[in-house]
Amino acid sequence: MVQPESDLEGCAREPIHIPGAIQPHGALFVLRPSDMTVIQASANASDLLGSSLTLGKGLTDLEPAVERIRGWYESGEPALQVAIPDRGLILIAHRSNGLIIVEVEEAEEATASGIFSGLRSFIERLAAQADTPGSLNETVRFVQELTGFDRVLAYRFDDAWNGQVVAEAGNGRLPSYLDLRFPASDIPAQARALYATNRVRLIPDASYEPVPLEPALNPETNQPLDLSAAQLRSVSPVHLEYMRNMGTAASMSISIMIDGNLWGLISCHSARPHKVSSTLRDLCDFVVQSLAMRIAAQERAAEASQRVDLSQVTGRLLASMSSRSDWVEGLAEARDDLLRQVGATGAAIMTDARCICLGSTPAEPQLQAIVHWLEQRGDAEEVFATASLSAQLPSATDFADTASGILAVRLSKLYPSWLIWVRPEVHRTVTWGGDPHKHVAENGRIHPRKSFDAWQEQVRLQALPWTAAEIAAARDLRAAIVGIVLRRAEELAELTS
Numbered sequence: 001m002v003q004p005e006s007d008l009e010g011c012a013r014e015p016i017h018i019p020g021a022i023q024p025h026g027a028l029f030v031l032r033p034s035d036m037t038v039i040q041a042s043a044n045a046s047d048l049l050g051s052s053l054t055l056g057k058g059l060t061d062l063e064p065a066v067e068r069i070r071g072w073y074e075s076g077e078p079a080l081q082v083a084i085p086d087r088g089l090i091l092i093a094h095r096s097n098g099l100i101i102v103e104v105e106e107a108e109e110a111t112a113s114g115i116f117s118g119l120r121s122f123i124e125r126l127a128a129q130a131d132t133p134g135s136l137n138e139t140v141r142f143v144q145e146l147t148g149f150d151r152v153l154a155y156r157f158d159d160a161w162n163g164q165v166v167a168e169a170g171n172g173r174l175p176s177y178l179d180l181r182f183p184a185s186d187i188p189a190q191a192r193a194l195y196a197t198n199r200v201r202l203i204p205d206a207s208y209e210p211v212p213l214e215p216a217l218n219p220e221t222n223q224p225l226d227l228s229a230a231q232l233r234s235v236s237p238v239h240l241e242y243m244r245n246m247g248t249a250a251s252m253s254i255s256i257m258i259d260g261n262l263w264g265l266i267s268c269h270s271a272r273p274h275k276v277s278s279t280l281r282d283l284c285d286f287v288v289q290s291l292a293m294r295i296a297a298q299e300r301a302a303e304a305s306q307r308v309d310l311s312q313v314t315g316r317l318l319a320s321m322s323s324r325s326d327w328v329e330g331l332a333e334a335r336d337d338l339l340r341q342v343g344a345t346g347a348a349i350m351t352d353a354r355c356i357c358l359g360s361t362p363a364e365p366q367l368q369a370i371v372h373w374l375e376q377r378g379d380a381e382e383v384f385a386t387a388s389l390s391a392q393l394p395s396a397t398d399f400a401d402t403a404s405g406i407l408a409v410r411l412s413k414l415y416p417s418w419l420i421w422v423r424p425e426v427h428r429t430v431t432w433g434g435d436p437h438k439h440v441a442e443n444g445r446i447h448p449r450k451s452f453d454a455w456q457e458q459v460r461l462q463a464l465p466w467t468a469a470e471i472a473a474a475r476d477l478r479a480a481i482v483g484i485v486l487r488r489a490e491e492l493a494e495l496t497s
């Protein structure tokens with residue numbers, strides 16, 4: 001029987017890229033590149049462009065701008081900005097499915113003269129930060145000064161797309177969210193995918209009335225217009241409700257992109273409507289991508305130094321295994337290094353009917369049950385890591401105090417042979433922004449939770465997660481062991497031939 005999708009799954013399928021409307025702090029029209037005819041426009045387009053814009057015709061009295069756009073379209077260059085000083089307007093053009101989408105905003109006053117000296121001192125302060133928390137704190141402080149939002153926070157995603165507020169700057173008008181966690185469903189998958197390409201999104205007033213596009217369907221494609229890359233795209237009603245519940249009338253989010261992945265957001269909020277000019281939005285994007293490069297450099301440096309330490313440990317383990325005719329005994333003799341290799345509290349070498357336990361491990365029958373479970377998973381992967389084994393193997397709750405987390409490497413494809421590191425569960429108290437399981441489903445629609453007050457959850461049956469460097473070190477040691485076993489087999493074959 002097909003299970004009905006949960007309300008949250010339904011919410012995560014909302015096609016937010018084709019709302020058929022825009023926010024009212026600007027206007028939008030669509031040009032057919034072949035003849036630069038206006039084929040679609042927002043209902044408020046004439047408020048900004050007057051009689052220059054008529055559906056089904058070319059723009060009039062804006063020829064220089066039209067020619068700039070035509071030249072840009074054929075150039076293949078990314079998005080184009082064109083100022084129309086005599087109208088006090090700025091046009092921002094981008095391509096979408098073979099069409100030209102042009103967004104129009106009123107040009108704001110020239111940016112404050114001190115902005116560039118402020119930018120220079122920010123870049124200097126950022127470069128002086130020794131770690132990621134310092135970089136994040138500098139950035140939220142600068143963006144708050146730059147934009148005047150009441151609260152600016154740095155929001156970092158974890159592997160399950162839950163997020164935590166890891167830095168914050170504010171003027172006290174909004175409550176602090178520092179250290180609070182929020183569930184993945186607050187920013188569903190299709191939104192995260194969109195934010196990985198459209199990095200800066202402004203909602204100046206969450207109580208706006210959407211402005212429809214006319215005609216509703218694009219006459220060229222007879223499909224809704226794809227507004228994924230548009231700055232004025234109207235926002236999902238469920239998120240606007242979320243903002244009102246949160247007491248934030250205005251927001252701006254800027255994606256922190258690292259190696260092409262959405263690492264987190266710089267998220268700005270104000271209790272009252274608040275607009276930021278297109279120029280300042282571009283500047284904030286530059287600031288946040290500078291932060292992203294800094295974080296990437298800091299994370300790479302930290303990983304590199306951890307790998308150097310771990311490679312020295314691997315070298316000592318290799319020496320110990322090579323010094324004995326039985327590599328298993330050599331490995332067991334270097335117990336402290338074996339545990340230090342991945343920051344484990346226990347390890348078990350399960351091979352050729354032997355079970356050698358080092359440090360704090362489950363009992364042998366329980367280790368055999370883990371090996372049986374690993375073997376029947378049918379996963380050809382050589383390395384398996386989890387911080388919560390009982391989530392996949394319920395019987396593991398019996399030994400959560402020694403092995404909530406396991407990091408297992410397969411030593412043979414021919415018969416059950418594993419090296420398994422273990423970590424105990426860590427009792428943790430996690431503080432959420434509101435009860436993460438609380439949302440209301442009414443009339444087939446989902447409504448966000450209304451409270452974001454600190455809500456504590458006792459986390460059980462979870463160990464500290466394995467880092468990428470630890471998993472890589474486990475993989476390196478596995479390769480060293482397989483190399484020794486192969487060499488020994490070749491030596492034996494030579495002796496007996």
Ligand SMILES: CCC1=C(C)C2=CC3=N/C(=C\c4[nH]c(/C=C5\NC(=O)C(C)=C5CC)c(C)c4CCC(=O)O)C(CCC(=O)O)=C3CCN2C1=O
Pocket residue numbers: 008011012014016155163165177182185186187188191201202203234235236238239242251252253267268433439446447448449
């Ligand atoms: C305090 C930490 C924090 C959180 C947790 C947060 C949430 C957040 N949600 C965002 C977007 C969405 N949430 C949802 C959906 C939900 N939010 C919920 O709470 C629930 C239950 C749903 C239905 C799945 C949707 C559809 C969207 C896409 C809106 C759009 O761009 O059209 C967005 C992106 C809004 C934007 O950037 O335009 C945010 C950022 C704001 N923000 C924060 O600052």
